[in-house]
């Protein structure tokens with residue numbers, strides 16, 4: 001069995017890398033804070049006797065040999081990056097839960113058949129550099145390495161530059177470090193487990209998601225001297241579009257539709273806004289419904305622009321189709337939870353995860369634990385000591401079960 | 406008569422202090438660029454034999470003695486600060502037009518009865534530091550000096566700090582440098598003169614204006630995993646409010662209602678926005694209608710917040726009542742335009758101006774010239790060589806007429 005206190009201590013210790021006054025974490029991908037937690041993680045894995053290697057997009061792999069090292073490793077992992085006002089568990093639990101599982105195995109002196117591996121994927125969040133799951137995507141062949149390097153944050157700084165700067169552009173070719181399966185432990189980030197008082201979510205898949213960028217162009221003008229009827233107000237246009245996009249979500253439940261980021265130009269109190277940039281996130285478990293949501297969105301944007309005499313540019317920058325996880329891994333998770341006596345519930349993930357891309361190249365699944373009020377991407381994100389421990393225990397059980405089979 | 410070429414050259418020369426690639430100016434109040442144009446202005450005035458003094462909020466006064474120096478000076482002026490993406494004429498024409506009038510008088514060796522003065526008022530735009538017309542407001546006793554010093558930009562830097570940093574916190578007590586009247590030349594910033602093919606706007610007053618700040622608080626959450634019906638989306642709330650505020654303008658024409666500035670938190674593509682700050686600008690020539698607009702705004706904001714389960718904080722940060730200018734100065738402007746043969750039109754100003762506050766402590770009026778398409782607070786703001794010259798000529802004529810009377 002794992003040591004829940006040691007896991008909790010690791011969570012709290014690493015939470016200081018980017019810790020915010022409100023108790024959350026701001027550890028944007030390949031920032032200085034991300035470098036610190038990566039250094040810490042590398043040192044811990046090496047202290048356990050693992051060999052740590054880094055690929056050219058900064059994905060980190062820590063391997064402990066098994067009895068039969070001609071077998072590919074069994075991987076566990078997630079991501080250590082966070083949102084600008086993120087919590088202490090999203091992603092981190094999956095990496096540190098894996099570390100705890102590895103530590104428990106080392107403590108026991110247990111020898112697995114296959115080698116075991118812990119992975120930290122670069123830029124899962126997609127907040128600093130869009131899209132999300134970028135470097136697990138490169139691993140899975142969804143994106144090229146150059147595409148990943150070229151992704152720029154809102155200040156124009158690229159992921160490639162930043163990887164070099166923090167010293168995590170590794171030498172290993174992306175995707176060359178194969179594994180036979182991957183288990184990702186994560187907080188649910190939604191309200192279902194808590195509402196139904198289940199400890200473990202057995203994750204059967206991930207919903208489809210699509211991201212878009214919209215630029216609305218009007219004409220900046222004086223707020224006092226420009227008559228209402230002569231305006232080309234880009235922010236009024238964006239506002240109407242945001243309302244319409246929200247309505248698309250409401251019209252396609254359980255789908256979701258969101259605008260998370262908006263930038264207004266020139267953003268001055270007495271200037272009618274001349275240009276607005278915003279991003280759109282549409283998701284649905286069913287790709288055919290997601291197609292309908294996309295169609296509704298693509299129709300309403302130019303319609304509103306026309307109503308308000310605005311120009312608009314719109315493009316889809318990301319499409320991550322709905323994913324189904326591997327039945328045999330799901331079975332190991334269910335077995336692992338039963339073994340530990342935790343009530344489970346099968347569920348699809350609303351959030352995207354590295355596992356969604358990895359599922360294209362290796363059998364993959366996930367384990368969810370509850371979080372308070374379903375709240376995530378929020379500094380108040382909270383998963384209890386016991387829930388974290390339960391997740392790591394089920395991760396260990398599932399991996400050992402898979403190794404035995 | 407004035408020298409329109411010299412005026413144009415001065416406009417183009419100073420446009421390089423903060424000049425933008427798109428041909429506009431970014432010269433925010435008491436920035437490094439503002440310091441440069443202030444230094445230039447001071448040097449030019451001194452070269453003309455004027456005595457330049459600076460008050461403790463950075464207002465600049467350049468005085469040329471008259472025959473009778475027991476008379477208070479006749480002032481001409483405006484502001485040299487601009488919007489973040491401002492044009493080359495808003496404010497600048499009023500200061501450099503005054504400089505050109507002064508230069509013409511010096512060239513002629515003409516001696517006025519009263520001393521003449523050029524003024525550059527600090528922070529007219531209100532873009533970096535709200536509200537607008539801040540330091541003419543201190544001069545007029547509307548605001549205290551401490552209030553002005555304490556105003557902070559969006560990075561939390563105060564006007565007081567910045568005045569000290571650029572060396573323009575003068576030693577003169579604000580308001581001690583009296584003048585008997587002020588004429589402010591300005592571009593119209595609206596479409597009327599152009600539409601009616603008039604060269605000079607005889608400005609009879611300024612409409613009432615009120616500024617507000619709104620903070621909408623929801624709960625940041627995951628865009629993928631948070632069901633639509635459980636969200637507290639602060640940006641959807643702000644969007645609905647922006648639309649409602651725009652409608653208040655449309656419902657009270659010729660009133661105007663605008664949201665110019667918006668800041669979204671945490672502003673990440675996959676986070677349901679947790680908090681939005683935005684600003685509101687309501688204006689109407691009639692204070693009783695403006696009261697109604699304010700009432701409509703104050704009712705709709707909490708109503709929308711409630712609909713969407715959001716919290717909202719709202720406060721009025723500025724109220725500048727409608728102003729009527731002085732009949733005798735207006736008459737001098739009309740006379741000056743007739744003398745030069747320019748067709749005029751009486752009009753109220755939609756924009757706020759330093760003259761609106763100065764009118765509380767001295768007889769004041771303004772002279773408007775057209776601008777292309779009525780466009781202002783835009784890098785494409787454009788007033789022709791001839792129109793600039795016409796404005797400066799009427800300014801000179803009006804001032805000399807006032808001096809004669």
Ligand SMILES: NC(=O)NCCC(=O)O
Nearest residue numbers: 124125132351352629675
């Ligand atoms: N798990 C998680 O928060 N991932 C971020 C990617 C997304 O779902 O937007």
Ligand SMILES: NC(=O)NCCC(=O)O
Nearest residue numbers: 224270529530537756757
């Ligand atoms: N004239 C001008 O643009 N003033 C700025 C103040 C305002 O009207 O908002």
